[in-house]
Amino acid sequence: MRSGINDFAFKLASVNGTGSASSSILLMQAIFRMGVPVSGKNLFPSNIQGLPTWYEIRVNKDGYTARAPQYDLMVAMNAQTYARDVAEVRSGGYLVYDSTWPLDPDLFRDDVTFIGVPLARLCNENFQGARERILVKNIACAGVLIALLNIDEEIVEQLLDEKFSKKKALRDSNTKALQLGRNFVRENYSCPLPFHLEKMDGNKDKMLIDGNSMAALGAIYAGATVAAWYPITPATSVMDNFKSYADKFRKDKETGESNFIFIQAEDELAAIGMVIGASWNGARSFTSTSGPGISLMNELLGLAYYAEIPAVIVDVQRVGPSTGMPTRTQQGDILECAYASHGDTKHILLFAANPSECFDFTVRAFDLAEQFQTPVFMLSDLDIGMNDWVTPKVKWDDNYRPNRGLVLTAEQLEAMPKFHRYLPEEGTNVPARTLPGIHPNGAFFTRGSGHNKYGGYTEVPAEYQEVMDRLLLKHKEAAKSVPPAEIVKRPGATVGIISLGGCDPAVREAADIASKEGNPTDYMRIRAFPFGEEVEKFLADHEYCFIVEQNRDAQLRTLLLLETNVAKEKLRSVLNYSGFPLSARTVLDAIAAQVEELDAVNR
């Protein structure tokens, strides 16, 4: 199988609140700096302290970064989950456990090598105080892995130097702990393991970062000045990061003034209200939230749609319905976002597939929202948003200027006899807007109630319909401006795979494997709604398509079915809604099962 040099996966089982995620990230960073493609999935519970938590790390020299299907090495540091953790190691794999206490003999497996390290004892002997002991145990454990997996020690030391540049004492105890772990395994086991790391050059022009940081950075670069939000996992760190970056990059050096405002709203209804108010007034404004927040924003999203007010919503999806599993990933808000609010509405959605795209698409979301004067959703999910990904560095064009859409200037207004808010130029679907305070001629009255193309209140059917019809055309028109689907063709392929967002790495890997196995497929990654012509063409060109997505009800398939000309029978679903990131195996197995089924029918 896959195990070998720079190609394996391991998992750390621990208890949350102990700082284990920090040491896992330390390892990931070290591997990244060794030039080895790596991915990490933090599987954490919805509480603050004391419950099982896992960190999965996969290294893959070919750059496959989807979740690994099985583990070569398990670091089982949580007695509560031993049994489960032991069971998850692949046959022939290894398991590290804390041998301070004897392991229940029932848990041993013949086909797995058990590596006992008395971590607690080592730490207790060498450190004082409960607090410190908990912390250093994780570092000692990292030391164990350095030895077993041949992680570059110099890099680790350098990382610790950077981390603790100003905290000498901490730096020292970290080194000590690291050595305790490392030395113990080196002395007692043969190191490294058969699968391990070797420096390579696989991360050129890449960085290791999470999607929420990149979305936040996108908002900074897009020129967002008003951020309004209500805390919710897994969207909170979008705003945490926005605030940090803004504090760093948006404070006037001379005056100390903030060229942004950051508002923690009282709830999500208020947050979207603030975004709408600010956008109405000409600021680039956004919010970030997750499923429950989208539900609460429903009413005002309809107002923004109908009154044609830009709004950017970063939706970092988690598992629904209701509170669901707040710390697990899913793509379950697609339909809720596409048609949010009562009455006839359609919104623009962008589907980011990785942190780099979180940046790009957040910037584009602002442009699209202003160009089309409507809410735009930037959808990511917990996996993309909160896990660190090896992702291409983004390029910034210093010539970029925001596309503010049709906004009349004071000069234009001065020259205008009368401004009509909802009257686009002949043959176009987006009317010009004005910003309050710019010019007396620009004043108009905004309302969510029935209005005609002049902006006046109406209850006259034809006048109401005229505006509604244009809104539909406007949405259609946006298809030409949103990021087109990304299409990868393979010679001989008749079947297509369609997917979106964070499924991308698993689907790519699956397609590569299938291709190697003699089953080439074409691949289309949807990046936005409304769908462009390339989507129609891809659908038309394939006999059938597998739609891979992470929800129960095939929401992307639904959207394709409704909003393209594709025939129903063409679209087959591959669904994963476990809450865990997708693996290539899941995709391959599901497709294989369906192909068999199809063959059976055709036979």
Next chain:
Amino acid sequence: MRSGINDFAFKLASVNGTGSASSSILLMQAIFRMGVPVSGKNLFPSNIQGLPTWYEIRVNKDGYTARAPQYDLMVAMNAQTYARDVAEVRSGGYLVYDSTWPLDPDLFRDDVTFIGVPLARLCNENFQGARERILVKNIACAGVLIALLNIDEEIVEQLLDEKFSKKKALRDSNTKALQLGRNFVRENYSCPLPFHLEKMDGNKDKMLIDGNSMAALGAIYAGATVAAWYPITPATSVMDNFKSYADKFRKDKETGESNFIFIQAEDELAAIGMVIGASWNGARSFTSTSGPGISLMNELLGLAYYAEIPAVIVDVQRVGPSTGMPTRTQQGDILECAYASHGDTKHILLFAANPSECFDFTVRAFDLAEQFQTPVFMLSDLDIGMNDWVTPKVKWDDNYRPNRGLVLTAEQLEAMPKFHRYLPEEGTNVPARTLPGIHPNGAFFTRGSGHNKYGGYTEVPAEYQEVMDRLLLKHKEAAKSVPPAEIVKRPGATVGIISLGGCDPAVREAADIASKEGNPTDYMRIRAFPFGEEVEKFLADHEYCFIVEQNRDAQLRTLLLLETNVAKEKLRSVLNYSGFPLSARTVLDAIAAQVEELDAVNR
């Protein structure tokens, strides 16, 4: 054309807040009591006083009660809208105006007969005080119509007797006003007009009532005890009526105690929260609202879906999006209700087509909500909910007992070693629930967060999925219990018309006309979602189907496309989203245009 005895339409144009609706209803009631099928559409503005308002009345001996396409007689009492109103009279028709002041000669039409009645002068001469004069003017106007249309005077007198049985003075001035109007036209014009009324026996077993009253009555008969709501047009009168009926029928004669509770919530989020809390606790509980309320209820609807708590929502639809046109009708909440809330959800919807069904379906909504432990939406709309319809009297079976679904009794619990909330019996999809306080063994913990089939908190993929998969099956299973689609077949028909709710009268009339013109069509009226087998069959059996509905985005078509096996090309849309009730003409014209298009393609 259609005009003639017991087959014509007239319209009264007035200003709201003057009491004109009352006199229009008086006329409708009189016509109803004459045994003539009649329908009335109140087209009123979204304010309280002083804006244009219209009342359309159609009489049709064959029982066609859809909105009339054109008017034989216009009563133009609003100077503000004269021009519009004059233009709407059919060629050869009549117009009544107040000749106290001269009419602008520009408004005259050669092909319309103008009947001037100096109503203001007559009233000013005969009555004192501004208040009374405004009121009696409407009655005088009714007198005019009595004469012109041959409305039975005895019946009108009787109605006034009933209305003012305790207010002699008012009664007298009403009679006087009525006579003023009647006598003036009798003396100055030849009465009645060529089209007019004659007694018949067309309203047997029928009554004249609005859908909101009937929905309220349904809730009373279903045994609802907790009503929670927030005022919103056009749903308010559901609760107004529920309160009136409950005060009448639910107060204990001896103790004066109320066997219900009626809570005006602080908003719609609270209203649905209260319904969920009360249902959780075993009461039959409901709310009524319209589009904006549904949007606000989104989050908690997901909670009820996922935690499997019954809830009944009467959604009286109005024109969206956003505030839209609150006093106009639409079927724009279908999708919002079907998939309300973030994450994967599916709800049960019932589509009432007339006031009688509002009663039946409200009762059934409670049964279904408890049987399937899930939210059930009873959808009607402003036209059904607020207009008076000639509708069949409903029958009540005194043997009816609420279907409370699977609720464990104290005895059952006593005999049970352990109760597991989400564990249905083998082969079924609905688990038993318990009501708080019934028995110690029944206690359980309800949560909107991830849970396994035992009701315990979980973040384990398989456990989460197991419950989610069952919820999907449960929803499917409900197809067998909801009201089946109503299907009308015509020999030789290859094309089907599909519609729902308040479109029914117009579609039936259109189908009859088409049939007479040699184009027989089959007709299926969808009455619920999820769809039953009869829906699949109808779709399968027809070459193509026209789906007639009142919204821009073809929401019923969407639902059919998604939730049946039908091929896309089969479904063609006929959309009306003007805010006014549908007329047969609109349906016929739209179908004709599409048939021509289809023929062109096939040629």
Next chain:
Amino acid sequence: MPSIVKPRVAHPSLKRNDVGLTVRDYEGQMSTLCAGCGHDSITAGITRALWELSIPPHMIAKMSGIGCSSKTPTYFVNGAHGFNSAHGRMPAIATGANAANKELTYVGVSGDGDSLSIGLGHLCHAIRRNLKMLYVIENNGVYGLTKGQFSASADVGTKSKKGEVNLMAPIDPVMLALSIGATFVARSFSGDKEQLVPILKAALSHRGLALVDVISPCVTFNDHEGSTRSYIYTRQHLHEATESNFVPPAREIVAEIARQGGTNVTMHDGSVIHFSRVPDNYDVSDRKAAMDYIREHPAEVVTGILYADESVPEMHEMNKTPSTALAHLPYEKLCPGSAILDKLQASYR
């Protein structure tokens, strides 16, 4: 929300304010409220106050929710920007608008339903943020637009048009605002323009959020059984069109509240409200005294500026934003540029 264009007759003799405009220039569309509605009097007061303060119309942002009261921004200052938003959400939308552009004058108009029920949370949090705006609650004790349900400000014992009696303790926006740290709180009566206009002007000049609770009688739904004979006509018959179908002609209630001893005002329903004014020596800077004064006069509606504190920073001051509108900052000031991005990205390893 329907609006009827008002004939605009130019009176060359009309007084002009500092920006050269007459009071007619601060008027709006013709009101479509019921004749005699208190809200129309408030509209007149707001019109006057804005004119007297010489605020250029296009520098005014009129914000409202949904309700009869919330319709009124259409009826003043046609030349201002207006936003008739969604029920209860005005404070949130105004917060965003204000955040984006501090240069405008924000006039928020809301109802007691809009602000004390569905929008209560937003109101309280706008107060906490001390958003610079005039926040008028046109308080009639009912939901006018949805036809007469009690609002949360209805007094215990009030009878609705349907004959229901309210038993729940009212939420008094003044006490509520005082208890959560509001920096400007006033109360007035729609019928007393002499008092209302100066209060509105003071409120418009306040540093942060100025809450003005204006008692504003609803002609149509403040009536109770028996008070007005003609009502019986519409109330009588159970089976009645749900449209409120007759509104008796009524006149605006006007009364100047006397400085000494206050004034009894008879409402449309015949009930009498005793309005009083805070005494001349009243200390507007003492929050506790304000609450005490109101509690000590339970039988009257105390009017006037009840509390004002100019020392508390408003939202922008708390957030140290620049003096120009955020919305109008040049993009060059906002984008850190490619060099910084490259550097930053280089650190993510």
Next chain:
Amino acid sequence: MPSIVKPRVAHPSLKRNDVGLTVRDYEGQMSTLCAGCGHDSITAGITRALWELSIPPHMIAKMSGIGCSSKTPTYFVNGAHGFNSAHGRMPAIATGANAANKELTYVGVSGDGDSLSIGLGHLCHAIRRNLKMLYVIENNGVYGLTKGQFSASADVGTKSKKGEVNLMAPIDPVMLALSIGATFVARSFSGDKEQLVPILKAALSHRGLALVDVISPCVTFNDHEGSTRSYIYTRQHLHEATESNFVPPAREIVAEIARQGGTNVTMHDGSVIHFSRVPDNYDVSDRKAAMDYIREHPAEVVTGILYADESVPEMHEMNKTPSTALAHLPYEKLCPGSAILDKLQASYR
């Protein structure tokens, strides 16, 4: 919300209450909150109070929203029904539950985020309805579960874990409740079980809604820069897992507030709160006096039962419902039957 089954050891010697149960019978699952969290102390207090009042477990309905505090109903009275609902909506859901079945004892647990931000409107309106329930706010000044943002009860000048300083006036649930007519208002401290348990018992026995604001320190997010050396480890690096990834072991803060002069209690972050008790001659029946007393002691957190009025009818009394639960009324009492329907329909003509 995760829950771990607690080993239940039967102590035959344990005292039994009037329904024959030991205090162990009122316990719940093992807490999954951070070690030392004040909320766990409140859980213990509630457990004790319910046991002492001998309320049969299955007649208790535990209602909560979302937050660390809202998780706690899992940790007491396993044998009760529980409903961990949605963020901020507990008061609404409890209102419905109570409406349906007045026979249960309602224990609502909420947080300052849950009740003073997203759920503020619902809390205020539940107070107006005087819903019979115990309503506990586990007040820690932060959003614990979402990792330390300020809540609306954070004091001016408080520093968050991220170093932000709160500048907005806090919403004090006690003052708020008093200003809108609450009929029972108390405040206590999680660490003083001696005071807390009797207050909870009094609250559970109150006629209507009993609001108990309990100051409950958050171990994990009440820390500020520099106070705890080890925190630096997690706070330091900008590029950090967003999971709160290290929570230092901490102990519950326990302190009995002295009757005379009060007690200084040091919080996890090193700050000191001065808790005092209302004096023995304090008059709980005077709302104005309560507000005055609190305002007159701005430097201390006044604890005790601050106001109680048993004269105001609760929701069911206002609505004259029968003495049995509406949910359990026989259908025969609810359905008017076919004859009445026929008659009624005959009148619609």
